[in-house]
Amino acid sequence: xxxxxxxxxxxxxxxxxxxxxxxxxxxTTSGGDKIVAMLTEGSVKSLGLGMGADAIAVVKTxxxxxxxxxxxxxxxxxxxxxxxxxxxxxxxxxxxxxxxxPGGSPISAMVTNAAVADMxxxxxxxxxxxxxxxxxxxxxxx
Amino acid sequence: xxxxxxxxxxxxxxxxxxxxxxxxxxxTTSGGDKIVAMLTEGSVKSLGLGMGADAIAVVKTxxxxxxxxxxxxxxxxxxxxxxxxxxxxxxxxxxxxxxxxPGGSPISAMVTNAAVADMxxxxxxxxxxxxxxxxxxxxxxx
Amino acid sequence: xxxxxxxxxxxxxxxxxxxxxxxxxxxTTSGGDKIVAMLTEGSVKSLGLGMGADAIAVVKTxxxxxxxxxxxxxxxxxxxxxxxxxxxxxxxxxxxxxxxxPGGSPISAMVTNAAVADMxxxxxxxxxxxxxxxxxxxxxxx
Numbered sequence: 001x002x003x004x005x006x007x008x009x010x011x012x013x014x015x016x017x018x019x020x021x022x023x024x025x026x027x028t029t030s031g032g033d034k035i036v037a038m039l040t041e042g043s044v045k046s047l048g049l050g051m052g053a054d055a056i057a058v059v060k061t062x063x064x065x066x067x068x069x070x071x072x073x074x075x076x077x078x079x080x081x082x083x084x085x086x087x088x089x090x091x092x093x094x095x096x097x098x099x100x101x102p103g104g105s106p107i108s109a110m111v112t113n114a115a116v117a118d119m120x121x122x123x124x125x126x127x128x129x130x131x132x133x134x135x136x137x138x139x140x141x142x
Numbered sequence: 143x144x145x146x147x148x149x150x151x152x153x154x155x156x157x158x159x160x161x162x163x164x165x166x167x168x169x170t171t172s173g174g175d176k177i178v179a180m181l182t183e184g185s186v187k188s189l190g191l192g193m194g195a196d197a198i199a200v201v202k203t204x205x206x207x208x209x210x211x212x213x214x215x216x217x218x219x220x221x222x223x224x225x226x227x228x229x230x231x232x233x234x235x236x237x238x239x240x241x242x243x244p245g246g247s248p249i250s251a252m253v254t255n256a257a258v259a260d261m262x263x264x265x266x267x268x269x270x271x272x273x274x275x276x277x278x279x280x281x282x283x284x
Numbered sequence: 285x286x287x288x289x290x291x292x293x294x295x296x297x298x299x300x301x302x303x304x305x306x307x308x309x310x311x312t313t314s315g316g317d318k319i320v321a322m323l324t325e326g327s328v329k330s331l332g333l334g335m336g337a338d339a340i341a342v343v344k345t346x347x348x349x350x351x352x353x354x355x356x357x358x359x360x361x362x363x364x365x366x367x368x369x370x371x372x373x374x375x376x377x378x379x380x381x382x383x384x385x386p387g388g389s390p391i392s393a394m395v396t397n398a399a400v401a402d403m404x405x406x407x408x409x410x411x412x413x414x415x416x417x418x419x420x421x422x423x424x425x426x
Contacts, residue, residue: 001209001210001211001212001213001214001215002209002210002211002260002261002262003207003208003209003210003257003261004207004208004209004239004251004253004254004257004258004261005207005253005257006254006256006257019305020305021161021162021163021164021305022305037218039218040218043218046216047216047218056215058207058217060204060205060207061254062204062252062344062346062394063204063344063346065287065288065289065342065344065421066287066288067285067286067287067288068285068286068287069285069286070285071285071426072285072425072426073285073340073423073424073425073426074330074331074423074424074426075342075421075422075423076321076323076324076327076331076421076422076423077421089235089254089256090234090235091233091234091235091236091375091376092233092234092374092375092376093373093374093375093378093379093380093394094235094236094375094378094394095235096235096254097288108254109288110204110235110236110254110346111288111289112288112290112345112373112380112392112394114290114373115287115288115289115290116288118286119286119287119288120286130421132418132419132421134274134276134418135274137207137217137218137219137272137274138217138218139215139216139217139218140215140216141214141215142213142214142215142216143351143352143353143354143355143356143357144351144352144353144402144403144404145349145350145351145352145399145403146349146350146351146381146393146395146396146399146400146403147349147395147399148396148398148399163303163304163305163306179360181360182360185360188358189358189360198357200349200359202346202347202349203396204346204394205346231377231396231398232376232377233375233376233377233378234375234376236377236378237377238377238396250396252346252377252378252396276416276418277416279349279359279360279361279414279416280359280360281357281358281359281360282357282358283356283357284355284356284357284358
């Protein structure tokens with residue numbers, strides 16, 4: 001199977017908070033990077049998700065917002081992954097920014113070229129990759 | 143009226159599961175393609191959605207993830223539309239992949255060029271277009 | 285701090301509807317532009333959001349859908365901002381459309397070049413920028 005999303009985090013379910021309607025699922029990679037996903041309780045049941053289960057978290061690049069510099073705001077997003085810019089793929093309008101997380105997982109964000117310029121991003125810049133738990137897709141092995 | 147989103151599915155409400163807070167709405171096109179949207183119960187009321195009502199489901203291309211090959215994972219997304227790649231619009235970083243669904247509805251996904259290469263996508267490749275019900279906008283005729 | 289998202293609305297919380305699970309937060313800029321965000325009730329508490337609090341609403345350009353012409357549909361999205369196209373940044377596939385809102389806030393949408401052509405968008409075209417409350421990130425000053 002191949003998947004178009006550039007960010008696929010393979011790991012295990014390390015936390016599962018179930019509510020009447022929604023559930024929050026934390027998936028931790030073997031390197032220790034952590035992704036939180038928000039699913040319906042129905043999906044938790046139909047996927048058979050439980051603590052320790054193998055799972056993947058999928059995040060498309062256009063859903064990832066980058067922060068750099070001294071934090072001036074706290075955000076509502078459940079996922080705030082600290083990493084370092086490793087490379088760029090530049091287009092006419094958009095730029096794919098590749099980031100390395102401390103646990104060894106890469107994550108990419110699609111941002112505008114203007115954002116890269118404004119943020120003064122270069123290889124090695126420390127950044128935070130921000131995305132909502134409700135934007136994460138979860139998969140379990142067939 | 144014109145709309146920037148490339149994926150507009152015109153159909154009728156064929157299923158409506160209402161909860162205290164959210165509701166799941168299935169819209170089926172005349173050709174039989176089905177889209178599931180998650181709305182707040184407030185939106186269901188204010189739009190006057192009911193079984194058989196005319197409605198459109200709107201999905202922007204960056205919200206669509208593509209899968210190809212033998213399924214290795216089951217996903218939390220409510221929309222998994224099986225179709226065939228019909229054409230591409232390639233840029234420097236991103237590529238718009240156009241897909242034809244069995245019911246005759248086209249659907250497009252914005253993915254990276256790297257994804258197209260990794261997935262070995264060509265015209266005629268069978269793919270699955272994946273997106274969350276919570277990413278779908280619903281409209282009803284004025 | 286710098287942020288990659290092109291749409292950052294700085295304002296104050298002017299409405300707060302809390303439910304058992306989710307909350308709807310309206311942020312109004314000094315110029316009077318209004319953005320509605322959907323957060324978990326947990327986020328409202330952890331951010332300490334209350335009426336009159338300083339906050340920012342963050343919306344990435346791929347989340348914004350544009351409408352033009354005579355309205356033919358009513359939509360489920362809580363945010364429908366009426367504005368005027370001010371400029372474009374065109375790529376091979378995608379185009380960043382910059383829009384000015386009446387309160388003086390700019391908002392940008394990433395749409396396909398095909399959409400710009402189909403919609404006949406030019407500088408000065410009146411448009412509606414549409415996005416779901418659940419796609420908005422909220423930040424509060426540290």
